[in-house]
Amino acid sequence: MLFRALAVLAVTTAAAAAHGHDSHAHEQSILANDEITVNLDVREHWMRVAIQALYDLVSPCPFSAFGTAVVNHTSSTGPGELICIAANTIADDGNPTLHGEIAAINNCTTVLRDSDGPFKLSPEETSQAWKHLSLYTTAEACPMCATAIRWAGFKEYVYATSSETLMESGWPQMSINSREVFRRSGMVEPSTAILTDVLYGETDPLFSWQFDSRAPCPAGCSRRVQGEACSPL
Ligand SMILES: *[C@@H]1O[C@H](CO)[C@@H](O)[C@H](O)[C@H]1NC(C)=O
């Protein structure tokens, strides 16, 4: 299991290097470490739910456009079941750990534990639940979030915009990306499969305007004054 997941990781990073990251030419529909294979259109559906989480929880053009959806891919044919959504809410909360992925782990814990909700899990059952779940995030996880994803033991981690693209767009990043964190996490069981670059064409524009005053705003937003930050229409 572990070695197969690492093999997938090695393949994705080798493909990224071979194509050059700008081309993003290596979209993959299937992860090898599971008997369930999920079609790319289902992957894209859930990534759009992660994008929609920004609109639903923050705004059409939040500065930190990091949205997340956590999904149970219960079978290879159906779309699967949404467990929770979340978004980066540092600006609203002041808590610096509330990146989209950490916010999702927090919110899903609340949803899974909720005695009035659909799951009603105990703490022990909640701890065991993550290994069935897939986390979709609009951008590649930072080392804090990548580590949290690995400690949770998610089945899969799926991202859209890469950390290279974030850096090219001016986003400050730790100089260790999530693929490196995953590569170094082999002692932590269960392993988490990784799927890169899903729907980056729709997410890259969410991150391209914050540090470039000439870049167009995401749909539903505009710069009221030239050079000003994008805000909802
Ligand atoms: C996820 O789906 C699997 C397979 O159907 C099921 O056993 C598991 O209980 C589900 N997890 C949650 C949290 O609903």
Ligand SMILES: *[C@@H]1O[C@H](CO)[C@@H](O)[C@H](O)[C@H]1NC(C)=O
């Ligand atoms: C938590 O997830 C639920 C289910 O998707 C959603 O309705 C709710 O708005 C989310 N709450 C937060 C704080 O993100």
